[in-house]
Amino acid sequence: MVEAEPPEHVENGAQVIDREAGVTYRATIARTSRSAAHLTSLQIDVPPGARIDGRFLASVPTERIAQAVAQYLDAAAESGPGDLVILPPAAVRGRGFVPDLDELAARYRDPSRTRADVVAEYESEFGVSRATVDRWISKAREAGLIPAAQTGRPSKKQTPGGDRQPGRPSK
Numbered sequence: 001m002v003e004a005e006p007p008e009h010v011e012n013g014a015q016v017i018d019r020e021a022g023v024t025y026r027a028t029i030a031r032t033s034r035s036a037a038h039l040t041s042l043q044i045d046v047p048p049g050a051r052i053d054g055r056f057l058a059s060v061p062t063e064r065i066a067q068a069v070a071q072y073l074d075a076a077a078e079s080g081p082g083d084l085v086i087l088p089p090a091a092v093r094g095r096g097f098v099p100d101l102d103e104l105a106a107r108y109r110d111p112s113r114t115r116a117d118v119v120a121e122y123e124s125e126f127g128v129s130r131a132t133v134d135r136w137i138s139k140a141r142e143a144g145l146i147p148a149a150q151t152g153r154p155s156k157k158q159t160p161g162g163d164r165q166p167g168r169p170s171k
Contacts, residue, residue, distance in 0.1 A: 013041070014072040016065055022047035029069045037070040099126065104136055105145035
């Protein structure tokens with residue numbers, strides 16, 4: 001579970017806890033607009049025995065941490081400080097993370113959602129780019145959870161449902 005809570009004596013900041021990884025981020029942000037924020041400070045606490053090296057630092061999801069802090073500050077402004085913002089368990093995952101492909105496929109196959117809806121949901125939920133969501137969709141397709149993509153226009157000899165219409169007999 002990932003939670004954001006206020007650090008002691010810090011304005012414009014929150015503590016983001018990734019309980020699964022045992023990592024705590026204490027961060028402050030500055031906003032360039034209501035929806036855009038960037039980190040102005042970041043402190044990382046790892047479990048005993050863990051190392052902070054270049055590879056670890058490269059995997060720190062700084063944009064997602066800034067989003068989590070902004071979400072906390074928005075919620076605190078509405079309901080008052082002290083309330084935690086509970087984020088999805090993988091909300092601050094770094095590189096290489098792949099969500100539950102069965103869940104992705106279920107959303108993708110839901111007739112009330114378009115592909116663009118699913119992509120936008122995952123971009124927002126996990127703080128990743130459209131290209132990353134596209135890779136996840138490809139993995140779900142490779143696993144047989146999503147049907148193959150249909151590209152191009154349907155043939156004149158096919159109905160929109162894909163059934164062939166009778167044509168002229170071949171010579």
